[in-house]
Amino acid sequence: MISPAYYLVLAALLFAVGLAGVLLRRNVLVVLMSIELMLSAVDINLVAFGRMWNSVDGQVFALFALVVAAAQAAVGIGIVVLFFRQRPTADADEMDLLKW
Amino acid sequence: MSAMATAMVTGPSDWMVVLCAVATLAAVPLLTLCVCTLDRLLQTRMRLRFGGKGISFVSAFAGEMASFRDSVFAEAAPDDCEPLWTWGAPFASFFFALMGLAILALGPLTHLADLSTDLVLVCAAGACSGFAALLSGTFEHGKIAAADVFRAALKFIACDTAAVLALISAALLAGSLSISEIAQAQWERGAWLVAFVPIAFAIYMVGSACGAQGASLGAFLHDDSDRPASGNGVRGLLFIVGDSINIVTIAGVAAIVFLGGAARPLARYHDRLLGTSIELFDALPAILLLVAGAAFLRRALRERHGAADFSQSVPRTELVASALCLSFAILDGGALLIGHSATAVANGVFWLCAKTLACVLMLLWLRIAADAVRFAQWMKFAWGFLIPLALANIAGAAIAVALRQSLAWSPGWTGLVTVGVALATALLLVRGRKERRLELRAARRTDAAE
Amino acid sequence: MLLNEAMFYLLAAMALAFSLLMVTRPKAIQAPIFFCGALLAIAGIFLQLGAEFLFAMQVLVFAGGIAIVYFAALLYTRAGEPKTKSARGRRSVAGALLAVVVGAELCVAIYAGRASLRAGYAVVPDRNMETAAVVLFQHYLLPLEMISILLVVMMIGAVIVSRGGAE
Numbered sequence: 017m018i019s020p021a022y023y024l025v026l027a028a029l030l031f032a033v034g035l036a037g038v039l040l041r042r043n044v045l046v047v048l049m050s051i052e053l054m055l056s057a058v059d060i061n062l063v064a065f066g067r068m069w070n071s072v073d074g075q076v077f078a079l080f081a082l083v084v085a086a087a088q089a090a091v092g093i094g095i096v097v098l099f100f101r102q103r104p105t106a107d108a109d110e111m112d113l114l115k116w
Numbered sequence: 117m118s119a120m121a122t123a124m125v126t127g128p129s130d131w132m133v134v135l136c137a138v139a140t141l142a143a144v145p146l147l148t149l150c151v152c153t154l155d156r157l158l159q160t161r162m163r164l165r166f167g168g169k170g171i172s173f174v175s176a177f178a179g180e181m182a183s184f185r186d187s188v189f190a191e192a193a194p195d196d197c198e199p200l201w202t203w204g205a206p207f208a209s210f211f212f213a214l215m216g217l218a219i220l221a222l223g224p225l226t227h228l229a230d231l232s233t234d235l236v237l238v239c240a241a242g243a244c245s246g247f248a249a250l251l252s253g254t255f256e257h258g259k260i261a262a263a264d265v266f267r268a269a270l271k272f273i274a275c276d277t278a279a280v281l282a283l284i285s286a287a288l289l290a291g292s293l294s295i296s297e298i299a300q301a302q303w304e305r306g307a308w309l310v311a312f313v314p315i316a317f318a319i320y321m322v323g324s325a326c327g328a329q330g331a332s333l334g335a336f337l338h339d340d341s342d343r344p345a346s347g348n349g350v351r352g353l354l355f356i357v358g359d360s361i362n363i364v365t366i367a368g369v370a371a372i373v374f375l376g377g378a379a380r381p382l383a384r385y386h387d388r389l390l391g392t393s394i395e396l397f398d399a400l401p402a403i404l405l406l407v408a409g410a411a412f413l414r415r416a417l418r419e420r421h422g423a424a425d426f427s428q429s430v431p432r433t434e435l436v437a438s439a440l441c442l443s444f445a446i447l448d449g450g451a452l453l454i455g456h457s458a459t460a461v462a463n464g465v466f467w468l469c470a471k472t473l474a475c476v477l478m479l480l481w482l483r484i485a486a487d488a489v490r491f492a493q494w495m496k497f498a499w500g501f502l503i504p505l506a507l508a509n510i511a512g513a514a515i516a517v518a519l520r521q522s523l524a525w526s527p528g529w530t531g532l533v534t535v536g537v538a539l540a541t542a543l544l545l546v547r548g549r550k551e552r553r554l555e556l557r558a559a560r561r562t563d564a565a566e
Numbered sequence: 567m568l569l570n571e572a573m574f575y576l577l578a579a580m581a582l583a584f585s586l587l588m589v590t591r592p593k594a595i596q597a598p599i600f601f602c603g604a605l606l607a608i609a610g611i612f613l614q615l616g617a618e619f620l621f622a623m624q625v626l627v628f629a630g631g632i633a634i635v636y637f638a639a640l641l642y643t644r645a646g647e648p649k650t651k652s653a654r655g656r657r658s659v660a661g662a663l664l665a666v667v668v669g670a671e672l673c674v675a676i677y678a679g680r681a682s683l684r685a686g687y688a689v690v691p692d693r694n695m696e697t698a699a700v701v702l703f704q705h706y707l708l709p710l711e712m713i714s715i716l717l718v719v720m721m722i723g724a725v726i727v728s729r730g731g732a733e
Binding site for chain 1: 570571574578581582585586588589594597598601604605608611612615616617619620623624627628631632635636639640642643645647658660661662664665666668669672673676677680683697698701702705706709713716717720721723724727728
C-alpha cells in the first residue's frame, strides 16, 4: 500500500504552490483561489493521517475545513465585489484604503 | 478508487465491467435521439394546443446536425472570449452528464463505482453539468446576454436546491445515500418510496425539470427565429447530448429512488390468476409489449395507405419499433412459459425502462410547461414554496424515522405522519400566499380609491 | 494493488499540474478551470483514501459551487483586472523563493519524521460513511453546531457586505 508519506509530500507541494500563488499573483480573486487550494492541501493531510490510524476523525476535521473554505469563499468574494464598487480594480496592490 | 481497485482485482468478472461501460457509451447517442424525438413530439402537441413558441431546442436539432456537417472544426469562435472556456465548458457539461449516467448505470450493475454516497455524486454531476452549460452560454452570447444567463443560473440554483432537498427526505426514509441500497430498502419494505413521500417526488420532478429548463435556456438563448442564436457545430451538439443525458439521469434517479427501480408493481403480492404457476404481473411486460407492438404495426400500415404528406420514414420507424416490441415480447413470454429464469431479468429491465420513460416524459412535459412561467414568478415559487415544502418534508421524514426506531411504529403509520406534515406545510404556505395576495390587492384598491 | 498506486500518481500529477497552471497562467479568467481541475483531482485522492462522503462533498461544494462563484466574480471585476499578472522585480523573486523554501522545509520535515509514519492500512474502511456520521453527530456534535452557526453568520455577513454599498 501507499505510505502516508506520499500523501503528505503531495499536500506539502500543493500547499507550496498555493503559497506561491498568494505571494505572486496580483488579482485578488486568484489569491483567494490559491488560499482555497492551500486549505484543500491541508485536508489531504487530515484524511491521510485519519486513514493511517484507521479512524474517521480526520475526515470529520476535513469536513469542517471544507465548510470554513466555503465560508471564506463567500465572504471573500462579497468583500471583493463590494470593494470593486468603491474602486474599480481587482488588483491586490491597489487595495490600500486602510493604509495611512 | 479503493473500491474500484478491489472490484477490478477481485470483482466478479472484468469483462462484464468493460461490457457494461461500452454498452453505456453506446447507449448515449440512442438516448439522445430518443429524448430529442420525444421532446419534439411533445412540443408539437403543446404548440398545437396552446400556441406560442416553446424552447424549440429540439427543432434546432436538425439545424445542429447540418451545421455540424458543414463545419466540424472550422467554426468561428465568438469573439471576446477565451478559447479555453468556449471549448472547456461544453466538454465539461458533456463530461459531467456522462459521469452522472455512468454512476447511475454502472454502480449497481457492476459494483464498479459502488460508493455509499452515489446519490450525492449523481446530484453533484448533474449540478456541475448544468453550471457548465450555463457558463458556456455566457461566452457564446457575449456580454449582452450575460445578465440573462445569470438569471437562468439563479433559477437553476433555486430549483436544483429544492430537488436535492426532496431527494434527501427519500434517502432519510430509506436510511442510505446509496442508490442500490435505497432500491433494496424499498424491496424489503414492499412499497415504493413515492407512497411515503409523494410530495417530495413532485418537488423533485418539478425542481429538476425547471433546473434543466434553466440550463438549456442559458445554453441556447434564442432570438425570434426557431434556431438558437448560437451554439453551432460541435459545441452545440455537446450540449444537446449532455442535456439529454441529464434528463435521462434525472428520470433514472426518480425511477429508482421513488418508484422502486426494477421491482414490479405489487412486488410482494403473489397472485395465481393466469393458471397454476404464472403470475399476472410477471406476464404483464410481455402482454403490454405485445399490445404496443401491435399498435405500432397497425399505425405503420395505416400510415402507408393514408395521407401522402407524411414522410416515408415515419412508417419505417414504426415498423422498427413494432418489431423490437414484438420480439422482446415473444422472447420474454416464451421464457416465462417454459419457466426460464431469464424472464426475471427481462421483466426487471422492462419495469425500470418503463418507469424511466414515464419520468422522462413527465420531465419533458414539465420543462415545456415551465417555459410559460416568468422568471420572477419562478423565483418566488421556488424559494417561497418548493424549498420550504422540501424542508418540511425532511422534517416529516425525520419524525417518521424517529417514530419507527424508538416507538416501533409500522411503516404505514409513519408514512401517514410524513405525508401529514408535508400537506400541512403546503396548506400553510398556500394560505399565506393567498392572504398576502389579498392584502396586496386590498392595498392596491385603497391606493386607487385615493 | 498496482492500479491503486497508478491512480494515486495520476491524480497527484493532475492536482499538481492544474494548481501550477492556475498559479502561472497569466489570464485570470482561466484560473477557475484549473482551480476546478485541481480540486477535482484532490477529491479523487480523498476517494482513494476511502473518504467517500468527503469526496462527494468536495465535488459538490467546489466544482459545483465555489468555482462558479469565483467565475462570476471574475467576470464582474474583469474591468479592473491588473495589467501585469504578478508582482515585479525583487518581490516576485522573494515570493517564489519563499514558496520553494516552505515546500522544501515541509518535505524535509516529512522525511525526518518518516519513521513514525505507519505504512500499514490494516483495515480498509469500506463504506465508512455510517461510522463518519456517528462520529460527526455524537463525538463532534458541538463543533458541528458551531460550524453551522458559522455558516449562518457567513450567509448573513455575505448579504450585508455585498449590499452595504447602497447606504
